[in-house]
Amino acid sequence: MSSEVERRIAELRRLIEHHNYQYYVLDAPEVPDAEYDRLLRELQALEAAHPELATPDSPTQRVGAAPLKAFAEVAHAVPMLSLNNAFSEEDVVAFDRRAREGLGHDGELEYAVEPKFDGLAITLHYQDGQFVQGATRGDGYTGEDVSANLRTIHAIPLKLEDAPPWLEVRGEVLMLKRDFERLNADARSRGEKEFANPRNAAAGSLRQLDSRVTARRRLTFFAYGIGRVEGVELPPTHGEVMDWLGRLRFPVCPERRIVRGVQGLLHYFAELGAKRDKLPYEIDGAVYKLNRLAEQEALGFVARAPRWAIAHKYPAQEELTVVEAIDVQVGRTGVLTPVARLKPVFVGGVTVTNATLHNEDEVRRKDVRVGDTVIVRRAGDVIPEVVAILPERRPMRDLVTPLHEPFAMPTRCPECGAPVVKLEGEAAARCTNGLSCPAQRKQAIIHFASRRAMDIEGLGDKLVEQMVDKGLIETPADLYDVKKINLVKLSELERMAEKSASNLIAAIEASRHKDLARFILALGIRNVGEQTAKDLARHFGTLDALMQADAAMLMQVPDVGPVVAESILAFFAEPHNRAVIERLRAAQAWQDGAAQPVTAGHLAGKTFVLTGTLPDLSREAAKARIEAAGGKVAGSVSKKTDYVVAGADPGSKYTKAQELGVTILDEAQLLELLGEK
Missing domain, CATH: 1.10.287.610 (Helix hairpin bin)
Structure with missing residues (x-):
């Protein structure tokens, strides 16, 4: 037994x-x-x-185990030194020159390159293949024993096969973006303080005295080198060492490369930077190391850093600045968004003067006030946002009274003076004035003319703002009114010569007779996106049939529930909207079809969700193939989802599919299902 x-x-x-x-x-x-x-x-x-x-x-x-009273100290047998930083191409050129001079090398050197993770450096000790201890970097010579916490990280192997008698692996503990978002969402639901960024979350989680807390935090690990090894001869290059660690089943970064010379380094830096925002983890630069271990040993160290490696840093994505004012913007659907006007600060490669505060609840939760010093974050093309305040720097009237009052959302729209309402269950406050509100009017026309809607080329944001401000147009229907939109009146606008005006008139004329799905999308009905517009057009066939439908009829359309049905009914119940539609009908802005419930195609009735980057197919191409086979592509995963098609860096939709037990396909499996392979 x-x-x-x-x-x-x-x-x-x-x-x-x-x-x-x-x-x-x-x-x-x-x-x-x-x-x-x-x-x-x-x-x-x-x-x-x-x-x-x-x-x-x-x-x-x-x-995890019972809480510790304190961490024990660990002396590093081989110091865990930091890297010198490069902030410009000139710094990288100088690093390469020093390396070549130090080695007496005239040609191009070979470098191992990899992302610089924004996490916490740690070292792992293995004796006869058994994990025996792990520690933080600390001051480089002495760290903290966090072995109990490291045991909770599933990416770290506890036992190695075919390992040497002694092996010390260096690497980074970090938190993936999706796990960071989940951690903060859980904190919000409990009314607890959120972490500012994944690095702080990883560091705070790893240094918990109670390892049971660490176990709940979903940390991960990447190996990037070796400290000390006994009983085995290492390969001659860093790249081969990393391959060996991978065979020992340590996680090693797939974004690492071997390049030659300065141009190889700079090309990798640009390539990595271009996909930085799509990586599943945060990075703040690239690390360059001489690939040959003999060359590393020959160059040695200077002060507290190696001569054979350097960290090439990207512009900071987070900076400190001061809130000079808090304004409120009104969007296309009437949503009021508080915006922080900031003292200009260079962050994420651009000068930032504004940052979104999302909604009143967020402003109150973070307690952002005028005069506060705040952490501002901008990653890639993401709109800058205020991450947190520094309460110790808040201007005070006296020892206990802040100089500025807490933010309060206005009760009337700042654009038109109409009442502002906040519906039950929604975080957003909204203006009640619909298309009669100037701010909503502009945004509604911009949306109407957008590429996926009526596709009126040349009618951009600035031009719409001018046309509304000067009284040329008030609704989308005015675009087709020759008394309002003609060469004479358009030519009077700023930066609009006769040729530009003529091109715009031609683009407006070419936009007539759009298919019904595009026109429904162009109307800007709340909660009706591109896919729902297609479903409505396919189901009802004509706009009149859609406008006459009741809630029960609307909810016969795939993925149209009570909320979407209510939005559609409310839109068509508004006399002003019906009047605009009648004018657009007279202008022949769209053409009706016939009701065509989806029955053809071997994927009829199947719902797909796309996530991540597929190897060969663009998302639009994959969507077109699925729809051609009778399937439907939805934007979110639910119990009604039949398949999730996942590529690289799939994100939260992939996780949700796993939780719900939805079938997950890769690109090859999708093509097989489509009958294309």
């Missing part, structure tokens, strides 16, 4: 660690979470019944 139990325990440990590796390292899970949980529960039960068979490397040890 005992031998059978031992064999089962060994098999369970092997299976669980295999699934840990597939999920946390390769991001390619083979079984649903429920099956994984069943295996883990069985192992826990067997170890509880046979405590003599429990071992430190068992997967059950990843759940």
Whole structure:
């Protein structure tokens, strides 16, 4: 009996660690979470019944242990030194020149390049393949023993096969973007303080005295080098060392490369920067290392940094600045958005003067006030936002009274003076004045003319603002009124010569007779996006049939529920909107079709969701192929979803599909399902 139990325990440990590796390292899970949980529960039960068979490397040890009173100190046998930084191409050229001069090398040097993770540096000690200790970098010479917390990180192997007698692996503990978002969402739901960024979240989680807290935080790990090794001869290059660590089942970054010379370094830096925002983790630069270990040893160290490596940093994505005012903007659907007017600050590669505060609840939760010093974040093309305030720098009237009052959303629209309402269950406050509000009027016309709607080329934001401000147009229907839109009146606008005016008139004329789906989208009905507009057009065939539909009829359309139906009914119940539609009818802005419920195609009735970047197909191409086969592409994962098609960096939709047990396909499987392979 005992031998059978031992064999089962060994098999369970092997299976669980295999699934840990597939999920946390390769991001390619083979079984649903429920099956994984069943295996883990069985192992826990067997170890509880046979405590003599429990071992430190068992997967059950990843759940955390009782809190420590303090961390013990760990002296690093090989110092964990920091890297010097490069902030410009000139700095990189100088680094390469110093390396070539130091080695007496006239040609191009070979470099190993990799992302510079924005996490926490740690070292892992393995004795005879067994994880025995892990520590933080600390001051480079002495760190903190965080072994109990590191055991909870599933990406870190607790036991190695074919390992040397002693191995010290260096790497970075970090939190993936999707796990950071989930952590903060949980904090918000409990009314707790949120973390400012994934690095702070990772550092704070790893340095918990209670490792059970760390176990709940979903940290991950990437190896990037070796500290000390005994009993094995290392390969001659850093790149080959990383490949060896990968074979030992350590997670190693797939974005690493081997390049030659300065141009290779700069090309990698630009390439990595272009996809920085799509990476599943935060980075703040690239790391360049001489690839040959003999060359690293020959160059050695200077002060507290190696001569053979450097960190090339991207412009900071977070900076400090001061809130000079808080204004309120009115969007296309009447949503009021508070916006912080900032003392100009250079962040994320541009000068930022405004940052969104999202809504009144967010402003109050973060307690942002005029005069506050704030952390502003801008990543890529994302709109800058205020992450947090520095309360210790708040201007005070006296020792206890802040100089400025808390923000309060206006009760009347700042654009038109109409009452502002906040519907139950919504965070947003809205102006009640519809298309009669100047701000909504402008945004409604801009949306109407957009590429996916009526596609009026040349009618951009600035031009619409001019045309509305000068009284040329008030509604989308005015675009087709020759008394309002003609060469004479358009030519009088700023930066509008006769040729530009003529081109715009031609573009407006070419936009007539759009198909019904585009026209429904162009109307800007709240909660009706591109796919829903297509479904409505296909189901009803004519605009009149749609306008006459009641809630029950609307909810016969796929994915139209009570909320969307209510938005459609409210839009068509507004006399002003009906009047605009009648004028657009007279202008022949759209053409009706016939009701065509989707019945053809072998994927009829199947709902797909696309996430991540597919190897060969663009998202639009994949969507077109699915729809041509009768399937539907939705924007979010639900119980009604049949398939999720996942590419690289899939994000939260992939996680939701796993949680709901939705079938996940890659591109090859999608093409096979479509009958194209």
